[in-house]
Structures are given as C-alpha cells and as structure tokens.
Amino acid sequence: MRRSCITYLSCLFFLTAVIFFCWGCEMEDEFETSPFRNFEACWKLLDENYCFFDYKEVDWNATHDKYFPMITDSMTEHELFQVLASMTLELQDGHVNVVSKYFFSSYEGWFQYYPANFNWSIIQSYYQKGARAGDYDEIRYVRLSSDRIGYIYYGSFNESILESELNKIFDAFEGCKGLIIDVRDNGGGSLTNSDRFASRFLEEKTVCGYIQHKIGKGHQDFSEPFPLYLEPSDGNLWLKPVIVLTNRRCFSAANNFVSKMRILPNVRTLGGSTGGGSGFPFTSELPNGWRIRFSTSPILDVDKQHTEFGIAPDIPVTLSPDDIERNKDTLIETAIQLLLASD
Amino acid sequence: MKRIIGYLWVCFVTHPLLAQYHNEEIQRGMNEGTLIGIGTSQIRDTYLSPFNYAGWGARIFNERMTFFREMRFSRQQIISVDISSTENPAENVNDFGAFVNYSFAYHYRLQAGANFRLLTGASAHLMGGFIYNTRNGNNPLSAKVDVDLNFSFLALYRFRINGRPVVLRYQGDLPLVGVFFAPHYGISYYEIFNAGNMADVIKLNSFHNKFSLKTHVTMDIPVHNATLRLGYLSSLYHSDINDIKTHILSNTFMIGWVKQFMLR
Incomplete structure (x- = not known):
C-alpha cells in the first residue's frame, strides 16, 4: 500500500511539474525590436480594439497593405516610428498616439485648420x-x-x-x-x-x-x-x-x-x-515597449x-x-x- | 455515491472534534503555521497588455489545520496575502499585483500507513486582488474576484533525520467550479463603476474558461522545542473569458514556524 501511495503521489507531483513547465514556456516573451513584429502588433492592437473604423469608414486592411511595404528589417527606430505614426494618423483621432522613448505621435487635424477663437x-x-x-x-x-x-x-x-x-x-x-x-x-x-x-x-x-x-x-x-x-x-x-x-x-x-x-x-x-x-481611450503597448493609445468605447x-x-x-x-x-x-x-x- | 454524500455531509455540516496529526494520543489540538516567502512572479493580463510581465513576488501565508475522527478527517484554513512587482519585456513598465486568498477545506484520509497518509477533499476558496499597470491611462487596473469550489489533495510523510521526526507534506488545490468577476472585452471600469453597467460582469467559471492549480510542499523540522517549517508554493492561474486572457504564475520559497495548541 505504501508503494501505491508513493506512486500516486509521484504521479501527481510529476503532472504538476509538467503543467508548470508548459506554462512557463507559454509565458515566455522577449523584448522584440523587429520592425515587422512591431508593425504587425500595432496594426493588430488597433484592429481588435479601435472603435471608429466603421463610423469613419476606414478600411484597416487596406491601410495595412499601404504601410506594410515600407517596413524593412534594416530600418531605424525613427523610421519605424514614422511609419507607425503615419498609419495611425489615418484614423484621424486625437486619442490615438504612439509614444516611443524619444518621439510622440498625435493627430492634430481636429484643431489645426480652425480659428483659435481664444486669446x-x-x-x-x-x-x-x-x-x-x-x-x-x-x-x-x-x-x-x-x-x-x-x-x-x-x-x-x-x-x-x-x-x-x-x-x-x-x-x-x-x-x-x-x-x-x-x-x-x-x-x-x-x-x-x-x-x-x-x-x-x-x-x-x-x-x-x-x-x-x-x-x-x-x-x-x-x-x-x-x-x-x-x-x-x-x-x-x-x-x-x-x-x-x-x-x-x-x-x-x-x-x-x-x-x-x-x-x-x-x-x-x-x-x-x-x-x-x-x-x-485605452492604453496598451508594442513588443518593443512603445506605448500606444486608442479609442475603445x-x-x-x-x-x-x-x-x-x-x-x-x-x-x-x-x-x-x-x-x-x-x-x-x-x-x-x-x-x-x-x-x-x-x- | 452514498459514500461521497456522506463524506460531504461530514465535511461541511457536522462539527467534528479537533485532533492533532503529530500525536495520536492528543484528541483535540490545532497546528498553526505562519510563513513568509519570496519568489518569482509572471503576469499577463491582456486587459492591460498583450505581453508577459516578469519579476518578483512576496507572500505571507497562514494555515490552521486540525485532524479529527481518529485521524480520518482534517480541516484546514489558509489565509495568504501576496504582492508582486513585474516588468514588461522592454523593462520600461511595471505591473504591481496584490491578492488575498482565503480557503476553507475538509479532507478525508484515503490511505494510511505507519508514516504515510494520503488525503483528499474539497475546499471553498475566495480570492480578491488586482493587477495595476503603471503606464496605462483609463485601463490601469485589472480587478480579480473569484469564489471557487476546489478539489484538494494532500499527502503527508513522516520520517526521521538524525533521530528527529520530520514531516513532509505535498498539497494541491484545483478549482472545479465557481464564479468570478469577468468584465467584457473592451469595457472600462468607468462604465462599470461610475456609470453602473454591472450587467453580466459576474460569470460562472470552470475548466472551459479557467484553470488554476495551487500546490505547496512543506517540511516541518523540530528545532529545540519549536518546529521550523520550510515551504515551496507554486500558484498557477489562467482564465480566458470575453477574449481577455489572464495568466498569473508564481513560485515562492517560504520559511516560518509551526505552533501546536492543545485543546483537550
């Protein structure tokens, strides 16, 4: 009986260890600077969360196809930022921002071409x-x-x-x-x-x-x-x-x-x-740590x-x-x- | 079936006499252990970020356990508080987590030898806490409230080191069914709490949308007139509801003391 108990216990322990090991593998995430991966992450975040695509009649798939060819493996961080900023500006939304360590993108068309009416x-x-x-x-x-x-x-x-x-x-x-x-x-x-x-x-x-x-x-x-x-x-x-x-x-x-x-x-x-x-607006992030904000509700x-x-x-x-x-x-x-x- | 019903009746309805595991002669007693520990923590909550945050965690763990009915049953109460600080892969944002867990369990002895006992049972578990992201604006926090009925199993093995009795224990708690706070995919806490849209934020949970497993291994070692307890606790929590995924994984090494109370 003692042997069967020990076998039973060993099985439980082994099963637990396997579950935790698999879990640890699934949780693995690394700092990722690949322009392709960050571009796709940015596009997907907005695709799944942004709330005004239909109201603004923005074809987000077409936007992806427009900007994707601009992504290269050798592009600099600044060049990647400019592509992501341009892509998000298509949404014409002051609540959509991409924020890197050094740069900040924001749509300003909502006030730029109007009289200030304020002094x-x-x-x-x-x-x-x-x-x-x-x-x-x-x-x-x-x-x-x-x-x-x-x-x-x-x-x-x-x-x-x-x-x-x-x-x-x-x-x-x-x-x-x-x-x-x-x-x-x-x-x-x-x-x-x-x-x-x-x-x-x-x-x-x-x-x-x-x-x-x-x-x-x-x-x-x-x-x-x-x-x-x-x-x-x-x-x-x-x-x-x-x-x-x-x-x-x-x-x-x-x-x-x-x-x-x-x-x-x-x-x-x-x-x-x-x-x-x-x-x-909600906030999220890209694999390289850049912050991204977008309208959700x-x-x-x-x-x-x-x-x-x-x-x-x-x-x-x-x-x-x-x-x-x-x-x-x-x-x-x-x-x-x-x-x-x-x- | 009758056996199961009888067992549940004994577990949750009757009020058995207290006893203590270490000494068969003691008919009523309680074993209380308080441990503190530190370890690693990994958190991913897609309401806050799609990425895994990793860092450290600390825990305070208090457990009271009694054996009764000729050592065939045990009753266990655990309160634990854990906090964690984790960082995103880019190491420029933190998640702070804080959770309180309370569980109340009854176990039944399946098998026993001279130095070995295997017990299984059920526990009611309550968890409340939050994960706070330091960078997010309108979605900085993900609140967690879970109430579960768990399957619980427990093995105790007593042996001697240098003539001193040592008790090794392995325990696992697996939630079977319960309810939890589950906000909709893109709902803001402003809408839930300020505007009062509470509809459908409490959901039934089971293996189709949640898997959680808490295991701990402890070793009780007598030191002079006291008992030192060394422990390792692994906690795994996964939920996938309303397209929001949450993973919380922690490994904690603990140390503390065990107190024995004579009640006869």
Whole structure:
C-alpha cells in the first residue's frame, strides 16, 4: 500500500511539474525590436480594439497593405516610428498616439485648420477688470459687467476641484444674472471632474448620453448603448441662464462636458465647434515597449449620435480681429449681452 | 455515491472534534503555521497588455489545520496575502499585483500507513486582488474576484533525520467550479463603476474558461522545542473569458514556524 501511495503521489507531483513547465514556456516573451513584429502588433492592437473604423469608414486592411511595404528589417527606430505614426494618423483621432522613448505621435487635424477663437492674454485682462476674482489651479472665476455676470474659466478637466471649492465659487456669484462657463482650449481630462462640475446645473437626474464598449475583436462588436446619467449635486446649484464658450480645442472630456451641458434647459453654447474626441481611450503597448493609445468605447450624445468630430455651437461666434485689437473677447462680450438680455 | 454524500455531509455540516496529526494520543489540538516567502512572479493580463510581465513576488501565508475522527478527517484554513512587482519585456513598465486568498477545506484520509497518509477533499476558496499597470491611462487596473469550489489533495510523510521526526507534506488545490468577476472585452471600469453597467460582469467559471492549480510542499523540522517549517508554493492561474486572457504564475520559497495548541 505504501508503494501505491508513493506512486500516486509521484504521479501527481510529476503532472504538476509538467503543467508548470508548459506554462512557463507559454509565458515566455522577449523584448522584440523587429520592425515587422512591431508593425504587425500595432496594426493588430488597433484592429481588435479601435472603435471608429466603421463610423469613419476606414478600411484597416487596406491601410495595412499601404504601410506594410515600407517596413524593412534594416530600418531605424525613427523610421519605424514614422511609419507607425503615419498609419495611425489615418484614423484621424486625437486619442490615438504612439509614444516611443524619444518621439510622440498625435493627430492634430481636429484643431489645426480652425480659428483659435481664444486669446489668453485678453481673458486675463477680464480678471483684472472684474470683481471678486479667485482661482483654483486651472479654474479661475470673476464677476464681470458691473457684478451682473459670473465668469468661470475651466482650462483642463485633469484638474479636479472639491465640492467645497465649487460651493465657494458659486457663493461668489450670488446675485449675478447669468453665468459664462469658458471651456475653450480645455483639452479634456477626467470625466469624473467634468461630471462633478456639470452636476451643478441641473435639478433632477437626467440621461445625458450613452456609452458603448467592444464586446469582441470584430469592428462591429459593440454592446448596446448604456445610458449615462447626470445627477444634481448636493452643493450649490446654478439654475439661472448659462452660456458655455467653446472652440475647436475643446476635446475629449471637454467635448463630453459640452455634450451634456447643451441638453440642460438654461444652457446655450456659443463660439466655435468643439474638437470631438468622444472615444474613451485605452492604453496598451508594442513588443518593443512603445506605448500606444486608442479609442475603445464610443460615448454618444443624448440622441445616440457620435460627437467624435465635434459639436456645433448653438450660437456661432468668432473672435474678431477688431475686438482683439481693442483687447476684447468677442465671445465673452456676446455672451454678456445675451445673458443681460435674457429674462 | 452514498459514500461521497456522506463524506460531504461530514465535511461541511457536522462539527467534528479537533485532533492533532503529530500525536495520536492528543484528541483535540490545532497546528498553526505562519510563513513568509519570496519568489518569482509572471503576469499577463491582456486587459492591460498583450505581453508577459516578469519579476518578483512576496507572500505571507497562514494555515490552521486540525485532524479529527481518529485521524480520518482534517480541516484546514489558509489565509495568504501576496504582492508582486513585474516588468514588461522592454523593462520600461511595471505591473504591481496584490491578492488575498482565503480557503476553507475538509479532507478525508484515503490511505494510511505507519508514516504515510494520503488525503483528499474539497475546499471553498475566495480570492480578491488586482493587477495595476503603471503606464496605462483609463485601463490601469485589472480587478480579480473569484469564489471557487476546489478539489484538494494532500499527502503527508513522516520520517526521521538524525533521530528527529520530520514531516513532509505535498498539497494541491484545483478549482472545479465557481464564479468570478469577468468584465467584457473592451469595457472600462468607468462604465462599470461610475456609470453602473454591472450587467453580466459576474460569470460562472470552470475548466472551459479557467484553470488554476495551487500546490505547496512543506517540511516541518523540530528545532529545540519549536518546529521550523520550510515551504515551496507554486500558484498557477489562467482564465480566458470575453477574449481577455489572464495568466498569473508564481513560485515562492517560504520559511516560518509551526505552533501546536492543545485543546483537550
């Protein structure tokens, strides 16, 4: 009996050892600089994860065939980077980046060919002229037009703000007739921060958009749109008229903020079209260690439409050269007039 | 079949008396070992990266074991906490892993000799933890929560070195069926936790989508009035669900002390 026990135990131990050995072999991965392997890995990662192929009518297989002949065994790291960067630029997506140790690729067509509609030095002069000015890092606020209009500039949703700080800001606007929220040149950041800010402008829980995600590797493998709700904050609410100033460089979370704000009853948007960037981006990597980022989950507006290419404003206004010369911001001035004229 | 049902009844329903393995005369006792260890760790989670990350791991392992019913049954409780730091093949990104495991097992003695025992049984196992990637933006973390029913087997062999009794043990735990947290292929944790889309994130697991095996070998060596325990633990975890593959492999060498509690 003892012998049979030992045999049984030996078999178990041997089986375990084999399983672990096989596993170790399968887990083997090595640092890989081969241009071919990295090209294929980059193409495949996007093929299986990128979410806007069909919406943008990008033929990804054709893109592979276009760039593959440019890959050679002897190409330098920089040359490989340029091919991968060019291939990813075909997606026309500011959320798609290839990042190596020395280089960074980013699509900039979403803002490059549009008017800036923004002059920071002019905005700063409004702070100097206004009353009760204050700031929390990327957030600046002031009372304009003889204390009748509140103005907030939120430059990046990477910057979080506490509920107590938001309370102080809205306390500073007590008695104002309307509020200008300026998110021009806000390149995005955390949706949690943009939602926290937007939650000050509504009275009841509201569907403000939808989100989808990939459920498989196919280009059409998407989940059903899942509603995104915005809930009113427990802090000070602002339910008087609001005008949100936008330009082409409102991107990603800022684009999402505009998408949510524009459905609220007291809110209008003014300025230029936003830059889009409605795909929730994920990060992964290539065998050579380069980082790659890409949009994976489309965030839709309340009508279940994509906002990947931007959101047109309710009131289109462009920064005029004459106003720039007079150190005036056309968008702020127009917004003040509209808010003062509102009931 | 009746034997199996009877065995499960005894294992999970009755409350047997405690006993201790080392000394047949002790009718009620408990053997508790606490070990710490370090070793190697390999992680691949395709939610974070398609590549294998390799590095080191550390573990704290606490085990309580009792024998009862004339040494025919044993009850075992294991709590272990392990952490790991691993690097991608290019060595420019880290994954940090942290897991807590708890298992509660009953074993039945299949065969026994003067110095040898072979036991088999079942255990309930709970695991919770995460893998954190230092470079990823919106997908920096892969959370793991598993609840399993395991097949567990255990062999004990007692022999003498220089006249001192030494106990060598080999144990394996193999999950048969359970449930685990399994997010969809491309879903973000923002959608799951902020937006509240929890639909279908808990899935049934078995061999079709998960294979896991935990084995450990320990040797108890008396040193003066105490017992030193040396151990080696191998843990293998593989899951393939919703096109997300996870492999976690660790080998840990451990050392610690065993305490005996008399309860009679």
